[in-house]
Amino acid sequence: MVDDLVPAAAAGGRAASAPLLGRDTEPTLFELSEPGRSAWQLRTTGVPDLALEELVPEAHRRDSPVALAEVSERDLVGHFTRLSHRQFSVDLGAYPLGSCTMKYNPKICDAVAVLPGLADVHPAAPANCIQGWLELLVELEVALCEITGMAAATLQPAAGAAGELTGLLLMRAWFAAKGDVRRKVIIPDSAHGTNPASVTLGGFEVVTVPSDGRGCVDVEALYSVLDEDVAGIMLTNPNTLGLFEEDIRSIADAVHEVGGLLYYDGANLNAILGVVRPGDMGFDIVHLNLHKTFATPHGGGGPGAGPVAVSDRLAPFLPGPRPTRLGDASSPRFGWTTPERSIGRLHSWHGNALVLARALTYVLVHGNDGLRDVARLAVLNANWLRKRLSSSFDAPYDRPCMHECVLSASSLKRATGVKALDVAKRLLEEGFHSPTVYFPLIVDEALMIEPTETESLQTLEALAGALERIVAEAATPEGALAATEAPHLTPVRRVDEARAARHLVPTFDARPS
Amino acid sequence: MVDDLVPAAAAGGRAASAPLLGRDTEPTLFELSEPGRSAWQLRTTGVPDLALEELVPEAHRRDSPVALAEVSERDLVGHFTRLSHRQFSVDLGAYPLGSCTMKYNPKICDAVAVLPGLADVHPAAPANCIQGWLELLVELEVALCEITGMAAATLQPAAGAAGELTGLLLMRAWFAAKGDVRRKVIIPDSAHGTNPASVTLGGFEVVTVPSDGRGCVDVEALYSVLDEDVAGIMLTNPNTLGLFEEDIRSIADAVHEVGGLLYYDGANLNAILGVVRPGDMGFDIVHLNLHKTFATPHGGGGPGAGPVAVSDRLAPFLPGPRPTRLGDASSPRFGWTTPERSIGRLHSWHGNALVLARALTYVLVHGNDGLRDVARLAVLNANWLRKRLSSSFDAPYDRPCMHECVLSASSLKRATGVKALDVAKRLLEEGFHSPTVYFPLIVDEALMIEPTETESLQTLEALAGALERIVAEAATPEGALAATEAPHLTPVRRVDEARAARHLVPTFDARPS
């Protein structure tokens, strides 16, 4: 470790790390710590203050306090404010990270999520204390079912991957209920990594089908693996190449033919909101990524919410307890019910409730018209970028895309040595987050660009301009070198990822001293 | 103007200005604007929608819409978030700006200020709808009177300068009521600029008295200008040199002797909280800067609050209406009253109410013990820095200071050409805000350093270290040059202030095209 680059690690009030003021390292909370300092303040309770010894038997007591950190509130604020200045975010600029749908997160949702009537409700409060929450969840479920074209949904899964596993467990329960043991689940080679991982955890075997030359599922190859041992298939549509699987109806028919189920990975639902519905395409199970399509912010990697909607026949298997409308329409009451053949509970409580409240807000503000515009403008933006950039990069599948486009830096790399990764790093210092790189795996030197509908034409022009400039610069040796050494202007320069794995330092205490 | 340095002025989503990503210029709202774009959303009311023509006679109607800016909510958020990344603040680091008391602003005060029960109250609501506010204001007034040692206070003045003028109008009214016309108000040469400006607006003439070699009011000079035409004297204590006027009691006696009044400029009250009170020193009128002493944040230059507390004899002249406790102690009611000989109203409503609520919160959290600690630790910090830095800079008044210390870069400038201003600019890129420079005017190349009590010893060490480094570097020609060219790492380099005045561009529309 190069510690002398942290000259003032204990300097609490020094805006050491604010990029506003240079490129110093921000000390950790532990380096800011000073014995005896504190920030906490707790309510005066008047409860008799028995000593610890009277409350906890010796065998269970810690020998010494757990050393967390000892900082003042002032230093705590300085530290985390400075850290926030070392972090790119949607609120700072365009974030065209393919597959992640980094759109603008409306501030109204933040305001909703802190309403005490939502945020301060205990999840185990009795039904008559939570009528508003139950109604909210039912309202969201109804909307999500309409949007996906399904019959019923569970809101419990905390993210997309949890939704996938839920879907696979539903498949499993469905076949088990029929006494039909099936082992295989088909996924295309372009699928997101969570799909195969979920298949394994669902107790199935992955059967991979290749994509064809047009970037869609190779239908012949698919037919060739379909048999009575196939529990189902997991697809995204548009797929991870941003392309619409035109043959989806035939695929659905063929899978249904052998008794299999179709699972829809909803990570790309943004592309088709209000235009076409998974249910109408023939899917039986659908998960939604509310943190993508419905703009509940990603929070640096979470929380999300991954509700799973299903067709009628699978509804009896949904996880419980489910929020349910009871009583008649004129005087609705809400309560919890558990479906007859429920696969069981998926979450400690009822899912990421405040994320769900944000998503409902988003749905209501947009409405049917607004949601359709979301899809249309997301697709418009992606196609505009695709066309504009097709002279700078390879376009492995040269046809209209949906909400994102996958380009390749393959020729660029061959000609100049500048890889997709270098393009990504150079773009960072042009004021944009980079696209997703090296995914999907089937495209060499992939750059997966998802502008989303909340970026303006002006932004797209600036983004395209920056990418074009990077490509143009790469033509000279100095330009190419600059790209491979980029970024230069960020709080840290290119980070040594290999070293992190080789010399693992997962905590401050693991640092070599 | 050097416009080609703003290549992407219309690029909404480009984090162009985020220093995180380099040093580009952030376009103005007007450059982000695109005709037809909008962000607003208003409540559905169901009110009949008459046309403008039916509502406003032609003579009063605008010919064309007022061109503000046309941006999406997303671009609005990007723009102002990026601007916030171009702004130093207390939350980012130490801000030892003398005379300004840039201490940590507790977050609890922000939480109080957004309570709907405070923030959404109409100022003209009838008394029975505002009992909480009235009680709050009375509670604050009582606390401020105790802290200053005075009898009654007005909370209306919106800042310190408004408080000063209020105080001078109180003096005027006091003498007028006695039929005693007096023209002169004495202020020391070290006084803050608002003091003389307020004196003029109060209808008095300024008489300046010099400071003596110890940095205090030259008592002999003061006595020599005291006569029956003197309405009073305005003093800060500790004064703007951070020094305590030890002779304050004699001064008070002398001024009172000629029938004059003593006005206390409370900008430096932080130094003496709970240790000594203006009232006990003999002052008749005191203003407080709640945004300094009581940590209501400065907001980039305001809002503040400048309550004025007075001794008993001046209470009948206070501005009205005043929040007042009515009824008996057992069932208190609150209402408005106007003092008998009130000088009149000072604010459109009742002063900067939410700032006042923050200040009360601060007072209650600290209490008598905490407020005294504020003063003690502020003074401790300032003296520590003073002593530590006295070998690097000139110490024009080499004796213990109170909450701030004034040093001079006079020798440094003579030896190296590096001025106080250069030191200030270099310090910016060391991760600190700079001290106040060139104030008070009586000290050559003044550096006025007020660390405040919320900075830790570690921060003081880092700050002192940075200043010492700057001085040491100045010894070499390259170092001196670097200082005079500083800062290098900030979002913009040294700003051309002269040009701004010479070619005045006070709005976007005034830019030469």
Added chain:
Amino acid sequence: MSGYTPHTDADVSSMLEFLGLSSLDELFSVVPEALRLAGGLDIPAGLPEPDVFAHMEDLASANRPCGRDLVCFAGAGAYDHEVPPVTRALASRSEFVTSYTPYQPEVAQGVLQAVFEFQTLVSRLSGLAVSNASLYDGAASLVEAVNLAVGATGRQDVWVSHGVNPSWRDVLATFAAGTGHRIHDIPLTAGSTDWAAMSFDDSDEPGAIVVAYPNYLGCLEDLGDARARCDRTGALLIVAFDPICAGILRSPGDWGADVVVGEGQALGMPLSFGGPYLGLFACTMDHVRRLPGRLVGETVDAEGRRAYVTTLRAREQDIRREKATSNVCTNQTLMAVTAAIQLGWLGTSGIAEVALRSARGTRYCRDALLKVPGVESLTTAPVLREFSLRLPLESEMAVERLADEGFLAGVALDPSYTQGHGDGLLVAVTERRTRAEIDAFVSAFEKAVR
């Protein structure tokens, strides 16, 4: 010690040792013993944050805020306009909140640029070339405008329409005690300024004429007449405008105003029990050197990059001292930043829409209330977002009764607006009032005035 001060006992000891002191008390040895507080302040000991928060919540709950329980029809300078979550979120970013006056422009471009944009927006709304960076509130702006006009004309007589907000006129009177300006009242007739009632001779020619647009009773004044009188006398025309109504009205600048002042609360600030609000101040380029308060200008940095800085500093108190154009130092910058954000959110179409919708609600509500038996209009001129009524009872009584019904009915008018009677009521209707709310209000009103 609180969580805000970081000093550990060890820190304190080591620092005292460095200073050669043995106690914190010794730091104050320069303070004469006799003056020092024995026994500490007579205020309670510090309480932990949660206790204090509970106390503040108690106080808050003893108020009736506008909202669902108390639907707001009050205005008189403080309006219940929409403040969206986005404005609140951006304006509360701590870089804006916890910074000081931008004395070091290199690290204050955020606030400086936001204020520059604010100045541009106010300039466009007011129709005048220059806006400052804010003053305390509308009243303070009026005081400064009068000071400017007196300074520019050398005349201390100022004529102020009775249609200017009465509390602003009170503040003007308070400060005139210091400056010695002579303030004259121009009465209203049926709610409009009675220009003919101005009378002066050569010895007291006006330095300024002040008129509000719309005025306190909501009426649109004849600014043409005001301008003509200024032209005749050499007085400056000071217009107290409303920045929301400016979205559809001809701008004061267009009418020929020399100075425009206004209350900016409606531009994104909650009602806040009256503050912090935002004093707007704009003038023609002729008067820029008399402009009170801070002014941000565009310039360049050492590398030629666009940059912003406070400028024409020689006007200000810290440099010019007793000869400064004003004593203002701390102003309302955060509110100016808030207004810039809110005006960015409203934009060209939004500001017009808010004004239009307010006018529609006002028309709808006024028409209905004027049908209530015993209720009459006090004015004849067109109104926009506010209107005045004569009630068949004490207006304070009406307000209290309607508060019991869940409505803040308006603001009781000073008897000077109703020939000495306390039966005048000023009612405001913003774009936030729904038809259902207005209908319910009208019904409650009928009962309350019966």
Added chain:
Amino acid sequence: MSGYTPHTDADVSSMLEFLGLSSLDELFSVVPEALRLAGGLDIPAGLPEPDVFAHMEDLASANRPCGRDLVCFAGAGAYDHEVPPVTRALASRSEFVTSYTPYQPEVAQGVLQAVFEFQTLVSRLSGLAVSNASLYDGAASLVEAVNLAVGATGRQDVWVSHGVNPSWRDVLATFAAGTGHRIHDIPLTAGSTDWAAMSFDDSDEPGAIVVAYPNYLGCLEDLGDARARCDRTGALLIVAFDPICAGILRSPGDWGADVVVGEGQALGMPLSFGGPYLGLFACTMDHVRRLPGRLVGETVDAEGRRAYVTTLRAREQDIRREKATSNVCTNQTLMAVTAAIQLGWLGTSGIAEVALRSARGTRYCRDALLKVPGVESLTTAPVLREFSLRLPLESEMAVERLADEGFLAGVALDPSYTQGHGDGLLVAVTERRTRAEIDAFVSAFEKAVR
């Protein structure tokens, strides 16, 4: 179009033209006509923000949040601990809220360092060397821990104390349907795990033993016994700990745990109707390559400057696909950042103080409630922040009655904890409960169970 999408009509036209299209619909020409939605979605048209906000406020007001009206004595995995304004303010900074998984570390040092600090704090609290960057919630962490243990030992039989939160055990059972793990219950006796009741033979030796500390009924379990059984059988010891109680309890790592899981809600998250919460997961260095989810490590940048990055990525689904240790992708990073802030605020002394004060309140409340006629304890082991009672009536009935009196009395116990009766109640007392609140609760309780 909403204020979130910036496209003007002109933009749309020019973009379509660039693409050679004549309408937005044409963008979807690849979608078979028959599949396309005719007539749009059957959901209402979009509403303006203020209308939607009013609707959400309506829903919120149909709940009874914990606070002044409903004093919280409920726990069962969701606790009413202090969340100070400073934690809320910092955790809601938009850079943390609106960023994605830190795939580009050069512009994500903020989140990465905060998570690195979180990992360190969890490691210190749990007493184990490695913590991941978070999982969905306590239940998810338990599932992953069991998967890890099965993978590490190659044994699919897992013994889980009945003292582990029943909903976590439900979740474990749900997921075991996929993995095929065999989950066995270890019963409680008087609230403590009855280790002697574990019985297995060579064919079903345990891959893991899972125990909670404190357990669901609040009791401190004998982890020494659990560790000894693991030593004998080669099973991994998984401890479900509580991060607040860990402030005073011997750490699970100290007791010999191999994996520690927990629910992190108590570290700065509001009750939130159950989510988003925070799954805590720590293990010994031996198992780091089986760690589920993201892990941040320290490294250097190209100039040797300290930097952070997600590491050991080869474990994760995006690289290892069907062979990944877990399928988790999106986790609960923002909650991890929140917990780092909250733990920074609490610090060494604060975490102990919260735990101690909770224990004091629990003792005081429990002693008083056990004096109420007809109320009995279900447990004998020492308790810390939570305790269980047998009531003389249905516990659901008691909870409803007490809600009417302004108390959320606790959580009704599953009959499996009370020999099939529905009269068990789980009561939690945090450091936020005052003596006055507890006294009032006890009085109300007396009436309610009568």
